[in-house]
Amino acid sequence: xxxxxxxxxxxxxANVACGFDVLGFCLDNIGDDMVIRKxxxxxxxxxxxxxxxxxxxxxLNVAGVSALAMYEAAQPDCGFEIxxxxxxxPGSGIGSSAASAVGSVFGMxxxxxxxxxxxxxxxxxxxxxxxxxxxxxxxxxxxxxxxGFTLVKSVSPLEILEIPTPEDLYATIIHPxxxxxxxxxxxxLPKEVALENAITQWANFGSLIHSxxxxxxxxxxKSLHDVIVEPxxxxxxxxxxxxKEAAIQHGALGAGISGSGPSIFTLSKGLENAKNVKxxxxxxxxxxxxxxxTHVTKxxxxxxxxxx
Amino acid sequence: xxxxxxxxxxxxxANVACGFDVLGFCLDNIGDDMVIRKxxxxxxxxxxxxxxxxxxxxxLNVAGVSALAMYEAAQPDCGFEIxxxxxxxPGSGIGSSAASAVGSVFGMxxxxxxxxxxxxxxxxxxxxxxxxxxxxxxxxxxxxxxxGFTLVKSVSPLEILEIPTPEDLYATIIHPxxxxxxxxxxxxLPKEVALENAITQWANFGSLIHSxxxxxxxxxxKSLHDVIVEPxxxxxxxxxxxxKEAAIQHGALGAGISGSGPSIFTLSKGLENAKNVKxxxxxxxxxxxxxxxTHVTKxxxxxxxxxx
Numbered sequence: 017x018x019x020x021x022x023x024x025x026x027x028x029x030a031n032v033a034c035g036f037d038v039l040g041f042c043l044d045n046i047g048d049d050m051v052i053r054k055x056x057x058x059x060x061x062x063x064x065x066x067x068x069x070x071x072x073x074x075x076l077n078v079a080g081v082s083a084l085a086m087y088e089a090a091q092p093d094c095g096f097e098i099x100x101x102x103x104x105x106p107g108s109g110i111g112s113s114a115a116s117a118v119g120s121v122f123g124m125x126x127x128x129x130x131x132x133x134x135x136x137x138x139x140x141x142x143x144x145x146x147x148x149x150x151x152x153x154x155x156x157x158x159x160x161x162x163x164g165f166t167l168v169k170s171v172s173p174l175e176i177l178e179i180p181t182p183e184d185l186y187a188t189i190i191h192p193x194x195x196x197x198x199x200x201x202x203x204x205l206p207k208e209v210a211l212e213n214a215i216t217q218w219a220n221f222g223s224l225i226h227s228x229x230x231x232x233x234x235x236x237x238k239s240l241h242d243v244i245v246e247p248x249x250x251x252x253x254x255x256x257x258x259x260k261e262a263a264i265q266h267g268a269l270g271a272g273i274s275g276s277g278p279s280i281f282t283l284s285k286g287l288e289n290a291k292n293v294k295x296x297x298x299x300x301x302x303x304x305x306x307x308x309x310t311h312v313t314k315x316x317x318x319x320x321x322x323x324x
Numbered sequence: 325x326x327x328x329x330x331x332x333x334x335x336x337x338a339n340v341a342c343g344f345d346v347l348g349f350c351l352d353n354i355g356d357d358m359v360i361r362k363x364x365x366x367x368x369x370x371x372x373x374x375x376x377x378x379x380x381x382x383x384l385n386v387a388g389v390s391a392l393a394m395y396e397a398a399q400p401d402c403g404f405e406i407x408x409x410x411x412x413x414p415g416s417g418i419g420s421s422a423a424s425a426v427g428s429v430f431g432m433x434x435x436x437x438x439x440x441x442x443x444x445x446x447x448x449x450x451x452x453x454x455x456x457x458x459x460x461x462x463x464x465x466x467x468x469x470x471x472g473f474t475l476v477k478s479v480s481p482l483e484i485l486e487i488p489t490p491e492d493l494y495a496t497i498i499h500p501x502x503x504x505x506x507x508x509x510x511x512x513l514p515k516e517v518a519l520e521n522a523i524t525q526w527a528n529f530g531s532l533i534h535s536x537x538x539x540x541x542x543x544x545x546k547s548l549h550d551v552i553v554e555p556x557x558x559x560x561x562x563x564x565x566x567x568k569e570a571a572i573q574h575g576a577l578g579a580g581i582s583g584s585g586p587s588i589f590t591l592s593k594g595l596e597n598a599k600n601v602k603x604x605x606x607x608x609x610x611x612x613x614x615x616x617x618t619h620v621t622k623x624x625x626x627x628x629x630x631x632x
Contacts, residue, residue, distance in 0.1 A: 038527045169531045175546070177534050207519060214522040214552065219346045221526045223477045225533040226485050238483070244522065 020053040021126055022323040025119035026316050027104045028111035029187065029281045030155035033242040033272040034220035038168050039179075040111075042159040043187060044316035048115045049323065050079070051099035052123025058095040060084050060120075067102030078113045082144030083120035089140070090131060096124055106148075108191050109279035114156030117144030122161065122320045134161050139174050149198060156275065163319030165228055181315045182231035186290035188268070190259060190297050191279040193307040196252050201276035204248045213243045233269060233285045240270025240283065253277050258300045266296035287312070328361040329434055330631040333427035334624050335412045336419035337495065337589045338463035341550040341580040342528035346476050347487075348419075350467040351495060352624035356423045357631065358387070359407035360431030366403040368392050368428075375410035386421045390452030391428035397448070398439060404432055414456075416499050417587035422464030425452030430469065430628045442469050447482050457506060464583065471627030473536055489623045490539035494598035496576070498567060498605050499587045501615040504560050509584035512556045521551045541577060541593045548578025548591065561585050566608045574604035595620070 026047035030040040048067075055061070060074040060083040074080030079098055087096070098120050104112040121140045125132050132140070141157045158166035158176045165179040220239045227235035250256040250273060259280050260271040267289035268282040282297070284290040290312045301308045334355035338348040356375075363369070368382040368391040382388030387406055395404070406428050412420040429448045433440050440448070449465045466474035466484045473487040528547045535543035558564040558581060567588050568579040575597035576590040590605070592598040598620045609616045 034526070035530065036526075037523045038530065167527070167530050167534065169527050169546070177531060177543070179534060205519060208516040209519050209522055211513060211515060211517050211552070214517055214525065215345045217522065218342070218344075218526040218529045219475070219477050221530045222343065222346065222475050222533045223485060225530045226475065226487060226537070229534070229537045235485070238477070244519070 018127065020051065021123055023050045023052065023119050023123050023320060024323050025050055025115040025122070025320050026160055028114055028156045028159040029189070029274045030111065031245070031273060031275055033240045033246070033270060034217050034224055035167070036242060036245045037155060039165065039221070039224070040155045040159040040168070041165045041181070041187070042163045042316040042319050043110065043189070043311070044313040046104060046110065046189070046311050046313060048103050048119060049101040050119040050123060052120060052127060053097040054127050055095040055097050060087055061095065061097050062100065063097045064099035065102065066100070068106060070100070070102070070106070077116070078144040078148050079116040079120040080144070081147045082117040082141045083124060085143040086121045086124055086132070086140040090128060092128055096127070105191070107195055109196070109273070109275035109277045110189060110191065111156035111160060111275065113148035114141070114145055114160050117141040118157055118160040118320055120144070126322065135174055135176055137161055138176060142171070142174070160320055164315060164317040167225070179225060179228050181317050182228060182233065182236070184285050185315050186284050186287055187313050187315060188263070188282045188284060188290045188293040188297065189274060189279055189311045189313070190301060191309045192254065192301065193309070194254065194278050196277045198276060201249060201252060204252065205245065206248065209244050216243050236283065237269040240272065242272055246273060249273050249277060253280065254306060255300060255304055256280065259297050262296040262300045263293045266292045268293045326435065328359060329431055331358045331360065331427050331431050331628060332631050333358055333423040333430070333628050334468055336422055336464045336467040337497070337582045338419065339553070339581060339583055341548045341554070341578060342525050342532055343475070344550060344553045345463060347473065347529070347532070348463045348467040348476070349473045349489070349495070350471045350624040350627050351418065351497070351619070352621040354412065354418065354497070354619050354621060356411050356427060357409040358427040358431060360428065360435060361405040362435050363403040363405050368395055369403065369405050370408065371405045372407035373410065374408070376414055378408070378410070378414070385424070386452040386456050387424040387428040388452070389455045390425040390449045391432060393451040394429045394432055394440070394448040398436060400436055404435070413499070415503055417504070417581070417583035417585045418497060418499065419464035419468060419583065421456035422449070422453055422468050425449040426465055426468040426628055428452070434630065443482055443484055445469055446484060450479070450482070468628055472623060472625040475533070487533060487536050489625050490536060490541065490544070492593050493623050494592050494595055495621050495623060496571070496590045496592060496598045496601040496605065497582060497587055497619045497621070498609060499617045500562065500609065501617070502562065502586050504585045506584060509557060509560060512560065513553065514556065517552050524551050544591065545577040548580065550580055554581060557581050557585060561588065562614060563608060563612055564588065567605045570604040570608050571601045574600045576601045
């Protein structure tokens with residue numbers, strides 16, 4: 017058995033339109049690299065962090081907290097060193113903390129001979145994610161671990177469903193480099209919603225799940241609507257409406273807020289469309305004066321993976 | 325081409341738990357018989373009604389109104405006579421008016437050489453259904469026409485999705501012979517619902533659609549919950565809770581209000597379970613003094629059909 021592995025821990029999109037709080041998907045070429053190493057020295061030790069300034073104390077680091085949760089459950093005869101090469105900017109809305117939380121437990125599980133299944137890994141990772149987001153949720157963790165589209169049916173008990181990914185589906189993501197406070201993104205949500213809108217939302221969501229099962233791109237397009245959360249949270253993202261309109265005009269099936277923003281995701285059929293969408297939204301944002309990044313990526317059906 | 329056909333127009337369950345207002349399914353051995361006959365005399369004429377006391381004037385009869393809607397669109401060189409042998413009691417909550425609305429247009433379409441597709445037939449039937457329910461909805465019509473499980477994604481434009489039916493799924497239905505006024509069933513619904521409950525509902529609904537695609541009976545069981553409507557409307561049905569509990573104790577995957585009641589539907593894996601559930605709920609209701617009927621039926625994946 018190996019003593020060290022290098023991992024790619026992917027970025028993810030949660031809150032997929034009408035699937036707010038439950039549906040997420042996994043990105044392919046955006047993510048963190050991590051090295052997990054078995055050590056004789058007991059305990060969890062974060063030995064290297066590159067990319068962003070994050071705490072080295074395991075108890076204060078998302079990857080450390082999830083690692084500790086698994087370490088306490090597994091009670092192994094060894095310890096672990098964790099190196100984090102962070103590419104996903106914290107607070108970007110594409111699962112930065114989830115990638116860290118997942119990476120450590122996935123790597124440790126591999127080095128221990130896979131004592132835990134994917135749902136159990138998610139359960140450990142929830143503890144790390146909770147450090148960042150102050151509540152236990154799994155909507156970014158599940159797609160990172162399982163790959164593809166995941167539906168977190170419930171957190172307690174943790175129940176994750178793997179939804180099929182149509183083969184030709186690509187995401188274009190724009191990350192405007194602004195900060196949205198999680199507290200603000202939460203406070204702007206209504207506590208109550210109109211029954212009529214809730215019905216529209218679950219009609220669309222049921223339809224979206226059906227469309228993913230049947231690879232019906234037209235139906236994906238018709239279903240990717242969020243009448244509950246987007247009207248509120250989109251106010252926090254400058255030029256949201258223009259980005260969405262430009263994306264759809266240039267071939268996107270739909271668009272929505274990634275996580276609680278500020279990133280915006282769009283889905284397209286085929287790489288060409290996804291690239292055209294990137295050009296179109298680049299154009300919108302290049303006129304705003306706000307720094308931004310855009311990414312085009314296939315939906316990653318594999319999820320987190322070993323690199324060496 | 326035939327000049328007369330006999331039709332079986334099935335009963336249906338709408339408002340399937342978390343799929344309130346959008347998901348329905350079709351029953352197999354409960355339904356109305358209808359005879360549709362081409363005539364030289366123009367117009368729509370209802371010539372026979374057996375079973376229940378309903379108006380013969382086409383404009384005042386659900387089957388007549390949907391027939392007239394299609395007749396005006398098709399402008400055929402003939403007229404039609406309609407005979408209705410009604411078995412589904414009006415107001416029972418298992419799509420009595422929908423069966424009538426669907427039967428006439430299905431039969432006429434057959435006799436005219438099928439100029440209309442199933443969605444178009446549903447569109448005509450909506451006009452008939454609206455006479456009975458005072459609003460345009462298709463959640464009982466769609467399963468009667470398409471068979472199996474249907475998701476009415478939207479009424480305007482009319483968009484109906486056919487959801488797969490797991491092979492071994494049976495329904496047990498109890499119809500307590502009480503009257504629930506539609507106005508009361510509507511008035512008892514809240515205008516606003518907690519966002520948290522709405523999220524639970526669409527998590528369950530997405531999960532239910534997934535479970536129907538994957539024939540995952542355990543997941544059907546875990547998904548058949550309605551946290552939005554059932555808590556209110558179940559108050560209108562005497563002994564609702566006892567029926568539901570007895571059904572689940574005796575092997576049902578779940579239960580809910582059929583349509584707006586008073587019928588209660590349960591779903592089970594396998595005929596044996598469905599029969600046991602029937603015994604269990606018979607026992608509950610036989611102690612109440614309320615007259616009732618129970619039915620065990622396979623999910624009808626064919627929908628409305630020609631008998632001769």
